[in-house]
Amino acid sequence: MSASTPELDRPAPLALDGPALDPIGGGGALIGYARVSTKGQLLDRQIHALTDAGCQRIFTDKQSGRNADRDGLRQCLDYMRPGDTLVVPSLDRLGRSLQDLVSIVAGLRRREIGFRSLHEALDTTTPGGRLVFHVFAALAEFIRELIVQGTTEGLAAARARGTRLGRPPAMTAEQIRQARALLTRPDETVSSVARLLGVSRSTIYKYVPELGSGSGGGELPAAPTAQ
The missing domain is CATH 1.10.10 (Arc Repressor Mutant, subunit A)
Structure with a gap:
């Protein structure tokens, strides 16, 4: 859902003379996203930080351990347009894991949407921020390959020991x-x-x-x- 911030009117983009802006964010709206993982936590501090950062609209999620859906994030991503920048208080508010974070931000980049994390001072609309995120993406791919390799080696070792793989038989x-x-x-x-x-x-x-x-x-x- 969205926080109680003013509705952001979206006029058609103007044709401006002069040098083009960086297509990955810049020139568009700053859209905030905040999340708490338990019902007892409050969003106030996150919303305050996003408002101070200049966000014109803020979307939020309050989820419990039994509800993993992030409707607020889905609405936020649907709302954003090329040139906008997604702003979060910290990286852990957006992604549940490094792979999840990289996937979301890569999707933003494909849509020409920037990304900023206030706590880590990460901004993919800048060359330095893009470099840092490329390192994140490489690390996520490295972790994925380690998991795949470990799974493959574990299955091979189990077969070598004669361990039955898959579901146990219905009858002994x-x-x-x-x-x-x-x-x-x-x-x-x-x-x-x-x-x-x-x-x-x-x-x-x-x-x-x-x-x-x-x-x-x-x-x-x-x-x-x-x-």
Whole structure:
């Protein structure tokens, strides 16, 4: 949602003579975004800092641990236009992680929207700020590659140890043995054995393939008696 700041009228951009402005921010509106992560926290200090920074409109999010949606941020990003600059009190108010932060700011840059963080004095409308953000982006990509590499190596090591990957089987080897033994008894059916073992009929058919597709009676043939 947006804070109680004046509505920002958006006239059509004027055609100005002279040198062009930096297309990544500059010449547009300063739009603020503030966020608190718990209901008990207040937005007042963040809004005050954004107002002092010259923001004409401020969007906010108050979220709890059970509500991860950021409707205020979505509205803020939808509202912004090329040449505007998004201003936040600090980097952690915008992104939940470095990768999240880099993704949002990269999206702003593609739309020719600048980004400023007051606490870190980061401003992507300046050459120095853009350089710092390129370092952030490279670090985020490095972290992502480390995660992928670690996951791949972990899976390979698990396979080498003979560890079964994926979901655990629905029936253990002992349950399969019990099912086979029970189904040789004339008074037991697939349904009764499934209830006894706490699984479904389809699971019994899957792990005891000699039962067939389930179109028959559902019992295993009795073991032959000695003559």
